[in-house]
Amino acid sequence: MKEQLRILAQLQELDGKIQKLREEIAAVPEDILTLREVISQAERSLEEMREKQEGLAKERRHKERELSTKEDSLSKYQSQLYEVKTNKEYSAIMVEIDSLKQENSELEDETLGLMERGDELGGLIKKKEEELRVERERLTGEEEKNRERVVGLEENRRVVEREREELAKKVDGSLLSSYERILRGKGGLALVPVRDDACQGCFMELPPQTINEIMKGDKIIYCERCSRILYWEEKEE
Ligand SMILES: [Zn+2]
Structure with missing residues (x-):
């Protein structure tokens, strides 16, 4: 019985090894899943940034159209100045012109501000895209490495399992x-x-x-x- 126990102890050692290898093989996809989660988070935040950028561009186009309409009105008023007959008419048009000039200058500032924010966001998006590209490359590399690792671990497991099979034959049924x-x-x-x-x-x-x-x-x-x-x-x- 002593000899049987000695073999059984060897068998337990091999079974321990097999279990450890199985756990290692199972843990491999988890590393990949973590990296995939990081990437999909980056993709989501990039998508949000792009939507925001689109919103800014839309708002800017809207302001530009408003500005162009108001510039048209301004030049209309300015040409009317040459046709006025009375001082009262002149003053009334001048009030309109001053108010339009003020509004247009505000619109120009707002358009410029929107453009700057858009550019800034564009820079951030480029940076994020580059980060994402690096992460994706890393994922591809990791997947390749892990495939090789799993192949190695499984080969190892087969070797130990064969050894175990042979040893088990020596143990009483x-x-x-x-x-x-x-x-x-x-x-x-x-x-x-x-x-x-x-x-x-x-x-x-x-x-x-x-x-x-x-x-x-x-x-x-x-x-x-x-x-x-x-x-x-x-x-x-
Ligand atoms: Zn016990």
Whole structure:
């Protein structure tokens, strides 16, 4: 039985490796998903910026049209100045002209302001687009790297699984199925050593009598609390 336990300990080591490889393989897409989330967030904010820029341009065109209409009115008033007969008429037109000039100068300022904000936003959009381009390239690179990594990890897993398969043949059938049942039920840990007089699966302290039996290794001893198989590690000198 001692020899069986020794093989089982090797088997547990391999099963641990396989589990770790499986976890690593599963974790790979998560890294990619994080990067994809970063990119789609950047895309959303870029879209918002473009919409804002479009809004600014629309507003500017609107003001420009208003300005051009008012400039037409202004030149109409200005030509009327030559045809007036009375001082009263003249003053009335001058009031209109002054007020239009004031309004037009405000419109010009507003148009200029909108243009400046549009340019500023355009610069930010360019910067963001460049950032996004870099992120997309990084994603492509990461995806490629991860594909290679997964291929490597899976190859590794197959090697360990083959090794495990060979080793499992050396274990007695009923012991193997009991080991595998515990392995599935106990998070991939079925066989645990005794250290500091305690089960290393659940850390319950074991009575000396049990420890003696485990040291002898004549039969399979299960932990009373976590049901894992207990074994005594031979200290290698
Ligand atoms: Zn235990």
